[in-house]
Amino acid sequence: MGKKFLLFIMTAVTVLILGAGSYAFNVFTSTSASIYEDIDRNPEFEQRLKNIDLKDGDPISVLIMGLDTQKGEKGGRADTMVLLTINPEEESVQMVSIPRDTYVKVRGAEENKMNSTYQVGGTEMTIKSIEEFLDVPVDYFVKVNMQSFEGIVDALDGITVQNDLEFDTRDAEHLKGDAYFPKGEITLNGKEALLYARMRELDPRGDFGRQKRQRQVIEQVIQKGASISSVTNFGDIFEVVENHVKTNLSFNEMWKIQSNYKDARANIEQHKIEGTDKKIDGIYYYMPDEKQVEEISYKLNSHLGLADQASDAEKRPIEENMKKEDKEGNLFTSKEPKPESGNDPVTEAEPRSEEENPPEERAPETSTEEPAPPKEDEGDKKSATNGSEDAPQEQTEPEPSEGRGGNGDPNVKQVITDDWAVVPTDQESHTHITFEKGSLDWKEMTTAIAAGAGLSEDDMIVWWAAGEGTDKAIATVTNQAQTENYRVHVTWIDGAGYKPVKTEVLYKNDQKNG
Amino acid sequence: MDLFITIFFLISVTFPVLHIYHCLPFFRDEDERTGANKGLKRWKIEHGYEQEEGISVLVPCFNEESIIETSIESMKTLAYSQFEVIYVNDGSSDGTMNYLREMLDLKTSELSPQGSLKHENVKKVYQSQLYPNIYVIDKVNGGKADALNAGIEYSQKDLVVTLDADTILTENALAAVNKAFKDKGVVAAGGMVHVLQTKTDNPLKRLSLKNANMLVRVQVLDFMKAFYISKLSLVRFKALAVISGAFGVFRKDILFKVGGYRNSIGEDIDITLRIQRFIAKKKQLKITFIADAIGYTELPETWKDLTKQRLRWQKAYVDCVIHFWAFFLKTLFTKPVSFFYIFETFLIGTIAAYFMTGLVTYNLITSSENSILAYMFFYLFFLFLFGVLYDLVALRMNKHYGFRFQKGDGFRILGTILFDIIVYRFVAVYYVMYGSISYFFNKKWNKVSRTGRKYNQKKSETAA
Numbered sequence: 001m002g003k004k005f006l007l008f009i010m011t012a013v014t015v016l017i018l019g020a021g022s023y024a025f026n027v028f029t030s031t032s033a034s035i036y037e038d039i040d041r042n043p044e045f046e047q048r049l050k051n052i053d054l055k056d057g058d059p060i061s062v063l064i065m066g067l068d069t070q071k072g073e074k075g076g077r078a079d080t081m082v083l084l085t086i087n088p089e090e091e092s093v094q095m096v097s098i099p100r101d102t103y104v105k106v107r108g109a110e111e112n113k114m115n116s117t118y119q120v121g122g123t124e125m126t127i128k129s130i131e132e133f134l135d136v137p138v139d140y141f142v143k144v145n146m147q148s149f150e151g152i153v154d155a156l157d158g159i160t161v162q163n164d165l166e167f168d169t170r171d172a173e174h175l176k177g178d179a180y181f182p183k184g185e186i187t188l189n190g191k192e193a194l195l196y197a198r199m200r201e202l203d204p205r206g207d208f209g210r211q212k213r214q215r216q217v218i219e220q221v222i223q224k225g226a227s228i229s230s231v232t233n234f235g236d237i238f239e240v241v242e243n244h245v246k247t248n249l250s251f252n253e254m255w256k257i258q259s260n261y262k263d264a265r266a267n268i269e270q271h272k273i274e275g276t277d278k279k280i281d282g283i284y285y286y287m288p289d290e291k292q293v294e295e296i297s298y299k300l301n302s303h304l305g306l307a308d309q310a311s312d313a314e315k316r317p318i319e320e321n322m323k324k325e326d327k328e329g330n331l332f333t334s335k336e337p338k339p340e341s342g343n344d345p346v347t348e349a350e351p352r353s354e355e356e357n358p359p360e361e362r363a364p365e366t367s368t369e370e371p372a373p374p375k376e377d378e379g380d381k382k383s384a385t386n387g388s389e390d391a392p393q394e395q396t397e398p399e400p401s402e403g404r405g406g407n408g409d410p411n412v413k414q415v416i417t418d419d420w421a422v423v424p425t426d427q428e429s430h431t432h433i434t435f436e437k438g439s440l441d442w443k444e445m446t447t448a449i450a451a452g453a454g455l456s457e458d459d460m461i462v463w464w465a466a467g468e469g470t471d472k473a474i475a476t477v478t479n480q481a482q483t484e485n486y487r488v489h490v491t492w493i494d495g496a497g498y499k500p501v502k503t504e505v506l507y508k509n510d511q512k513n514g
Numbered sequence: 515m516d517l518f519i520t521i522f523f524l525i526s527v528t529f530p531v532l533h534i535y536h537c538l539p540f541f542r543d544e545d546e547r548t549g550a551n552k553g554l555k556r557w558k559i560e561h562g563y564e565q566e567e568g569i570s571v572l573v574p575c576f577n578e579e580s581i582i583e584t585s586i587e588s589m590k591t592l593a594y595s596q597f598e599v600i601y602v603n604d605g606s607s608d609g610t611m612n613y614l615r616e617m618l619d620l621k622t623s624e625l626s627p628q629g630s631l632k633h634e635n636v637k638k639v640y641q642s643q644l645y646p647n648i649y650v651i652d653k654v655n656g657g658k659a660d661a662l663n664a665g666i667e668y669s670q671k672d673l674v675v676t677l678d679a680d681t682i683l684t685e686n687a688l689a690a691v692n693k694a695f696k697d698k699g700v701v702a703a704g705g706m707v708h709v710l711q712t713k714t715d716n717p718l719k720r721l722s723l724k725n726a727n728m729l730v731r732v733q734v735l736d737f738m739k740a741f742y743i744s745k746l747s748l749v750r751f752k753a754l755a756v757i758s759g760a761f762g763v764f765r766k767d768i769l770f771k772v773g774g775y776r777n778s779i780g781e782d783i784d785i786t787l788r789i790q791r792f793i794a795k796k797k798q799l800k801i802t803f804i805a806d807a808i809g810y811t812e813l814p815e816t817w818k819d820l821t822k823q824r825l826r827w828q829k830a831y832v833d834c835v836i837h838f839w840a841f842f843l844k845t846l847f848t849k850p851v852s853f854f855y856i857f858e859t860f861l862i863g864t865i866a867a868y869f870m871t872g873l874v875t876y877n878l879i880t881s882s883e884n885s886i887l888a889y890m891f892f893y894l895f896f897l898f899l900f901g902v903l904y905d906l907v908a909l910r911m912n913k914h915y916g917f918r919f920q921k922g923d924g925f926r927i928l929g930t931i932l933f934d935i936i937v938y939r940f941v942a943v944y945y946v947m948y949g950s951i952s953y954f955f956n957k958k959w960n961k962v963s964r965t966g967r968k969y970n971q972k973k974s975e976t977a978a
Contacts, residue, residue: 007536007541010535011535014531015527018527018531019524022523022524
């Protein structure tokens with residue numbers, strides 16, 4: 001009897017060991033297979049990837065992408081993009097948030113924000129765009145579905161962050177889920193971490209504040225993830241990871257990174273990309289500050305041991321650089337899309353600008369010039385802070401609301417109808433409003449819109465513009481600081497030009513994304 | 515899905531793991547200690563110290579003209595005094611009867627049946643004038659079970675050994691049987707069956723793969739695994755469901771008590787289960803395995819014959835699931851034989867084969883290429899662990915029971931193991947799946963043709 005008992009124990013133990021082993025093996029291989037995604041690389045950087053020796057601890061760059069997929073939406077948008085460069089020799093990590101609204105030129109596509117490159121061309125295009133933008137190779141990527149992020153944090157038993165802004169998500173319209181985040185060191189579970197990383201509207205720093213929180217969260221996930229040892233945690237993570245993470249790292253590579261690059265996390269340096277908001281063609285963009293991008297690019301390249309290459313790139317004159325890109329038919333450039341269009345509306349701007357237009361956090365300290373994209377006609381560049389004396393139109397007396405948007409729209413603070421002057425036209429024949437950026441028609445229309453809003457064209461961001469019939473247009477605009485919001489109605493008067501007819505002062509910009 | 519596969523994997527490895535442990539000598543029963551001193555035993559037998567029970571060796575023959583000579587030759591060499599051999603010619607349509615007549619110099623015998631088992635008409639009973647302990651029953655064809663029933667009817671001894679016509683016994687096999695049946699609790703037993711194609715002139719110690727083709731070699735491993743691991747373990751659990759028709763031993767009274775053989779596709783499984791059912795309530799009675807009673811049986815050498823044989827075996831399994839269903843259900847958790855038959859052989863061995871095949875197919879179709887690779891690795895892992903381990907344990911047990919392979923067989927064994935895990939096991943699964951279904955459409959069984967080799971001649975060739 002004793003022997004039979006022993007036999008059953010031996011069998012049970014063996015079977016359990018085999019089971020655990022095979023389960024781990026199975027999960028391991030199926031996870032690694034299902035999360036693996038191979039992409040075409042920029043030939044310039046492909047060779048580099050082949051030469052990376054993870055055993056030797058060659059510095060690497062990893063792009064972390066947070067995907068936001070709404071129901072019914074295909075592919076999703078890469079709303080969080082954080083590029084890490086890891087140098088195990090220096091035991092340091094550089095961490096850069098790439099603002100999702102960063103302007104990029106994507107040929108053959110209508111949208112050209114960094115976060116929509118993913119929708120247009122998938123991981124491949126996002127990576128190429130970032131490589132172009134920062135002139136830094138992106139060796140590996142880890143793409144995480146935001147929804148699953150919660151599970152990852154939970155699998156790590158939560159994370160601890162240093163919060164510098166007290167907020168309560170119940171105050172936020174665009175976030176589902178209630179949580180209160182006090183100032184100071186706070187521990188977050190998965191749900192809270194996701195809210196923490198997503199919240200933008202309650203942060204006066206806007207996207208910058210959010211980027212910072214995202215970096216904090218990612219950093220903490222890395223810190224905790226690098227030190228996990230419990231098998232059950234691994235199992236939980238695999239489960240979450242399997243369906244929601246894609247990467248071009250093989251398990252072998254992950255393993256090597258986990259063991260050889262672990263110590264680098266001791267020293268994480270965070271960067272943000274400075275820039276200004278701008279509206280082009282009715283869409284809001286973030287125009288990064290060239291100079292600072294170059295600085296970051298140089299920093300990252302030297303961190304990756306590519307300093308020579310970086311300085312070469314730096315020496316290249318911007319114009320030449322751009323021409324070259326055009327010739328090579330590169331799909332992307334982070335520069336102004338049409339630098340050759342000399343008759344940019346800005347050049348003929350009426351000297352109206354907001355005087356109470358603080359540089360605020362978005363304006364880089366490094367640059368006193370307007371951080372707009374470079375243009376050939378440098379002479380027209382103005383500092384955003386040096387606007388004219390013109391008083392904002394909103395000081396005109398409130399009038400009873402009239403017409404469209406006046407009655408039903410709770411967002412309208414006040415409706416202004418003034419007898420604005422017609423913006424004289426240079427167009428020889430005008431049949432309809434073109435909404436073609438860079439065209440003479442567009443220039444004249446925006447001039448009229450600026451007049452209607454009482455903003456200088458330099459200071460104005462066009463968030464949205466649309467036609468109403470063939471000769472009327474409505475546009476939503478703000479000043480650069482986004483402190484004043486207007487909806488301007490303009491009409492084309494035959495033989496004369498555009499004339500603002502009505503301006504609605506808005507409580508908030510209803511055209512700005514979430 | 516992963517969890518599902520893992521649980522499935524666990525269940526399917528449980529029985530092999532159990533058997534691997536259980537077959538180890540550490541777990542042997544108290545009364546298994548036989549043959550500790552073979553020299554002494556032989557001396558005792560030769561000098562009449564071991565009392566020899568009478569043994570009737572029954573050999574049903576249906577169209578066995580090509581092998582019958584080999585069989586008769588082997589009977590002459592048996593070192594035992596109290597035994598008779600009864601060849602039952604089951605209405606052969608070939609020259610089997612003539613061969614028997616010629617080689618044995620038959621005369622009419624006065625043997626009479628006991629009259630309690632039904633069987634087809636017996637035309638005549640003969641006795642050999644050359645070897646007076648060899649009898650021949652010439653009867654109307656009725657199938658193997660029928661022939662065995664007739665043999666039992668005419669047998670004169672208390673122990674009955676049933677052999678296939680192509681099984682030859684080693685010279686002290688009957689002595690080993692005798693010793694095992696000294697235990698009055700033993701009512702039936704299986705002998706160890708090796709592969710005739712690997713027999714050497716030292717049949718108790720050496721096996722040779724030299725003259726066996728790959729198909730036979732892989733069956734050599736299969737038999738070792740079946741006998742030295744699985745059957746041995748099951749016997750220790752009192753759960754043996756198959757006493758091989760190639761070499762089985764029964765007390766005659768138990769055969770009468772269970773009503774003899776049932777004319778079915780798998781009469782050897784049937785008789786074993788009948789006895790198991792009979793002794794289910796009699797704790798002192800048991801079925802055992804006699805590791806040192808050694809017989810050699812011829813195995814099919816072509817895929818065609820192997821397929822016939824294996825499909826018949828599988829049909830026999832399914833047939834007995836149905837025939838003994840009531841018994842199995844009633845004693846599923848109280849009698850090991852029911853438990854192992856239903857869970858190991860039927861559910862995991864048969865039903866799961868369909869399931870697993872479906873699962874693998876499904877995954878191959880629906881998964882990405884990477885996933886297929888993952889499954890292949892997973893499967894290789896399984897194969898290497900179990901295929902190789904099981905083979906190695908079987909080989910080790912073979913050595914434990916005193917057998918060595920010829921010099922130079924090392925590489926052949928290695929090749930055979932590879933062939934086993936890469937090819938044979940898939941084919942075996944196919945047999946299980948195909949056989950189970952075809953049972954319901956075609957219950958007939960096709961006799962496997964004998965190779966027609968002359969093993970006594972081969973023996974001298976090997977010796978030369």
